[in-house]
Amino acid sequence: MNALKPKHQRLVLVVLALVALVGAGLLAAYALRNQASYFYLPEQMLADPPEVGQAVRLGGMVEEGSLHTAADGITLTFAVTGNDGSRVPVRFSGIAPDLFVEGSGVVAEGRLGADGTFVADNLLAKHDENYVPRELQEMEQHQAAKMAEETTVGLE
Amino acid sequence: MIAELGLAALWLAAALAALQMIAGFMAVRQGASSELASLIRPAAVVQGVLVTFSFAMLVWLFAITDLSVKLVASNSHSMKPLIFKLSGSFGNHEGSMLLWVMVMGLAGALIAAVEKRLPENTMNATLAAQGVVSLGFYAFLLLSSNPFERLPTPAAEGMGLNPLLQDIGLVFHPPTLYLGYVGLSVAFSFAVGALLTRQVTPNFARAMRPWVLGAWVMLTIGITAGSYWAYYELGWGGWWFWDPVENASLMPWLAATALLHSASVLASRDALRTWTIMLGVVAFSMSMVGTFLVRSGILTSVHAFAVDPERGTFILVLLGIFIGGALLLFALRANTIREGERFALASREGALVFNNVMLSAILAIVLLGTLYPLLTEAFDVRVSVGPPYFNPVGAIFTIPMFAVMAVGPLLRWRQDRIDRIGKEVALFAALVLAALVLVSLLSEIAILPLLGLAFGLGLAVASLMPLRRRKLSRTPLSTWGMIVAHFGVAVALLGMASESAFTEERLAAVEEGGSATVGPWTVVLQGVEPVAGPNWTAIEGRLAASYGGGEARVLTPQSRNFWAPLQQTTESALSTRWNGQLYAVVGDRAADGRWQLRLWWKPFVTLIWYGGLLIALGGVLALVGRVHSDLRHRRLASRIAERRADREAVA
Numbered sequence: 153m154n155a156l157k158p159k160h161q162r163l164v165l166v167v168l169a170l171v172a173l174v175g176a177g178l179l180a181a182y183a184l185r186n187q188a189s190y191f192y193l194p195e196q197m198l199a200d201p202p203e204v205g206q207a208v209r210l211g212g213m214v215e216e217g218s219l220h221t222a223a224d225g226i227t228l229t230f231a232v233t234g235n236d237g238s239r240v241p242v243r244f245s246g247i248a249p250d251l252f253v254e255g256s257g258v259v260a261e262g263r264l265g266a267d268g269t270f271v272a273d274n275l276l277a278k279h280d281e282n283y284v285p286r287e288l289q290e291m292e293q294h295q296a297a298k299m300a301e302e303t304t305v306g307l308e
Numbered sequence: 309m310i311a312e313l314g315l316a317a318l319w320l321a322a323a324l325a326a327l328q329m330i331a332g333f334m335a336v337r338q339g340a341s342s343e344l345a346s347l348i349r350p351a352a353v354v355q356g357v358l359v360t361f362s363f364a365m366l367v368w369l370f371a372i373t374d375l376s377v378k379l380v381a382s383n384s385h386s387m388k389p390l391i392f393k394l395s396g397s398f399g400n401h402e403g404s405m406l407l408w409v410m411v412m413g414l415a416g417a418l419i420a421a422v423e424k425r426l427p428e429n430t431m432n433a434t435l436a437a438q439g440v441v442s443l444g445f446y447a448f449l450l451l452s453s454n455p456f457e458r459l460p461t462p463a464a465e466g467m468g469l470n471p472l473l474q475d476i477g478l479v480f481h482p483p484t485l486y487l488g489y490v491g492l493s494v495a496f497s498f499a500v501g502a503l504l505t506r507q508v509t510p511n512f513a514r515a516m517r518p519w520v521l522g523a524w525v526m527l528t529i530g531i532t533a534g535s536y537w538a539y540y541e542l543g544w545g546g547w548w549f550w551d552p553v554e555n556a557s558l559m560p561w562l563a564a565t566a567l568l569h570s571a572s573v574l575a576s577r578d579a580l581r582t583w584t585i586m587l588g589v590v591a592f593s594m595s596m597v598g599t600f601l602v603r604s605g606i607l608t609s610v611h612a613f614a615v616d617p618e619r620g621t622f623i624l625v626l627l628g629i630f631i632g633g634a635l636l637l638f639a640l641r642a643n644t645i646r647e648g649e650r651f652a653l654a655s656r657e658g659a660l661v662f663n664n665v666m667l668s669a670i671l672a673i674v675l676l677g678t679l680y681p682l683l684t685e686a687f688d689v690r691v692s693v694g695p696p697y698f699n700p701v702g703a704i705f706t707i708p709m710f711a712v713m714a715v716g717p718l719l720r721w722r723q724d725r726i727d728r729i730g731k732e733v734a735l736f737a738a739l740v741l742a743a744l745v746l747v748s749l750l751s752e753i754a755i756l757p758l759l760g761l762a763f764g765l766g767l768a769v770a771s772l773m774p775l776r777r778r779k780l781s782r783t784p785l786s787t788w789g790m791i792v793a794h795f796g797v798a799v800a801l802l803g804m805a806s807e808s809a810f811t812e813e814r815l816a817a818v819e820e821g822g823s824a825t826v827g828p829w830t831v832v833l834q835g836v837e838p839v840a841g842p843n844w845t846a847i848e849g850r851l852a853a854s855y856g857g858g859e860a861r862v863l864t865p866q867s868r869n870f871w872a873p874l875q876q877t878t879e880s881a882l883s884t885r886w887n888g889q890l891y892a893v894v895g896d897r898a899a900d901g902r903w904q905l906r907l908w909w910k911p912f913v914t915l916i917w918y919g920g921l922l923i924a925l926g927g928v929l930a931l932v933g934r935v936h937s938d939l940r941h942r943r944l945a946s947r948i949a950e951r952r953a954d955r956e957a958v959a
Contacts, residue, residue, distance in 0.1 A: 161650050169665045176669035179701060180676040187697035191690030225817020225898040245815055247895030247904050
């Protein structure tokens with residue numbers, strides 16, 4: 153190590169630091185492409201399902217009448233519906249968020265099982281008027297627009 | 309009247325910041341002889357007093373719940389307990405920005421009042437830089453987030469504070485974190501001042517070091533407090549979520565940790581000059597990136613109080629000016645900084661440089677992971693980045709860092725041979741390997757917690773090794789600081805690894821009188837009762853928890869309903885033993901009358917926060933040691949000067 157020409161030490165340090173940082177950047181970029189968990193709407197999940205076991209998020213409306221609690225008292229099953237009537241069954245074990253009810257929006261974090269059921273580790277529901285999961289926020293806007301469209305058809 | 313006084317003080321403080329900036333830059337131009345130069349320090353001190361007064365007025369408004377002030381009406385409530393009224397003054401966007409500028413004003417006042425070691429010219433440039441940064445934030449506060457705005461007609465009742473924030477954590481977490489964030493602005497100003505006057509010297513590093521240490525200690529405490537708060541308040545049993553807001557506090561901490569170590573090298577060895585300056589700029593830039601992420605409303609979380617694109621743009625522009633300006637200055641001046649002292653790769657400097665690079669790499673990984681979702685969102689692709697990314701990718705750089713951290717303090721400055729400390733290295737390696745083999749044989753745990761346990765154990769022992777062959781009573785306080793802080797890292801690491809390796813979770817529906825078990829604990833649900841607080845009602849479960857059949861302790865987790873604003877929160881109940889914590893949450897009632905219980909047994913989880921506190925304690929010891937020895941040197945120097953003057957007078 154001491155054979156290094158002293159004159160070049162600063163240069164060597166800079167190069168080493170750059171290599172490490174660029175390495176970290178490349179590694180991060182590579183890992184992000186593989187590890188980021190993507191957001192799916194029910195229709196997207198049915199049309200182009202993610203790989204089984206890959207961490208993704210599913211967002212939609214909880215279908216009316218689909219929410220059931222299993223006999224163990226802690227496992228919930230329900231269906232999430234999209235804009236065009238597509239539905240994905242979801243299973244969740246845990247304490248659901250407070251404002252999680254039928255007919256409201258939900259974002260489920262988890263993975264798609266081999267049987268086509270989405271197994272959620274976590275549910276995000278509308279918390280209060282100030283804290284709405286980002287995906288839900290926008291979905292409600294879309295739906296409001298759609299509803300407005302439907303109710304104003306033919307009025308002109 | 310109170311609100312108007314506060315606002316007037318704030319405008320005056322802003323004017324003084326402008327004076328400080330202009331006078332500072334003119335003094336740097338014309339040399340310290342300029343008349344304006346004598347105004348700089350008083351301006352900084354008075355500015356600190358004014359902005360503190362302004363903040364006190366805001367706290368006063370919250371204390372008396374003056375509902376004619378918009379901020380109070382939209383964030384407070386007359387029925388709230390007094391402590392949360394007071395802490396609620398910074399539990400919102402405007403108030404927290406006022407807290408930010410207050411801390412900045414105080415830091416500026418403090419350096420103006422006590423820092424006498426640096427050449428006057430460098431000090432003027434430093435205070436001018438501090439003036440620029442403060443002025444930007446005053447402008448932000450006054451033009452787009454005025455905390456003292458009145459309502460045309462006073463509100464009948466306030467809207468209340470987010471219940472998640474109505475907790476003692478709010479009293480500690482934001483102020484300490486801000487002290488850290490903003491304390492780094494001092495390091496930034498020092499770096500800019502030193503660049504402007506071309507005074508990147510060991511003296512500069514010695515002057516900067518206590519400020520960096522202080523900011524770093526506060527940041528450490530703030531992060532530790534925030535982590536524990538999130539752990540018990542959110543009711544998910546997690547202590548770190550890789551949430552963008554958490555990352556926003558971790559990034560300045562990583563940069564400050566690197567800065568702290570490189571400033572040490574510059575102070576004692578006069579090496580790493582450019583690198584230290586660069587880190588000074590980066591550390592505060594990360595504070596501002598954090599503020600931007602949290603305050604601009606591009607993230608949704610409990611921390612993002614305001615969603616207002618105008619504010620986001622304002623902070624982004626400020627960010628661009630400060631960081632861009634500093635980097636430009638750095639690019640222009642970096643080549644004029646003379647190269648520092650050289651050192652061999654196998655030396656204490658070498659180890660410190662290696663870990664500096666590792667810390668920077670981890671910083672880059674966290675930064676990219678945090679910004680990536682924002683970037684993809686611009687292309688309408690929604691992603692979220694979480695532990696599956698941060699944990700393994702971070703570990704690639706963290707593990708070598710721990711290895712070097714174990715042996716680095718044993719090396720000598722400038723030049724050393726690894727074989728001189730061969731025994732210690734072998735001991736560390738043996739400990740790590742033995743732990744790896746033993747733990748993986750005894751239990752089946754994932755690779756990362758396994759590595760964490762092994763390195764935590766090795767590091768705990770290695771961090772004490774610099775004490776070997778030293779007289780304990782004669783070891784300098786700052787060395788003790790390093791040892792305690794490094795030991796704290798090991799302790800926290802053991803806690804994290806143990807939590808993720810050995811946590812047991814149990815989710816059960818239990819009828820009253822029924823029981824559930826988790827790990828060594830048996831928990832009996834004795835009953836569920838309604839209870840009421842000052843601004844909430846709750847359902848409270850009474851649990852009798854016994855460890856290994858021992859005496860039962862009563863736990864009372866609640867599910868609270870606040871009425872202003874209308875919101876439900878989960879209040880977890882904790883039972884702490886020396887070897888871990890039982891974490892209990894009560895959930896909904898199932899249709900058949902059973903109650904949902906969620907229980908976790910988390911062995912040694914408390915080590916995480918004890919470790920954090922030890923790290924902070926190490927910082928405090930180092931700070932006290934440095935300041936103490938500095939004062940002694942100064943006294944000695946003045947005595948020598950006196951004697952010399954006497955002798956000359958006699959001659």
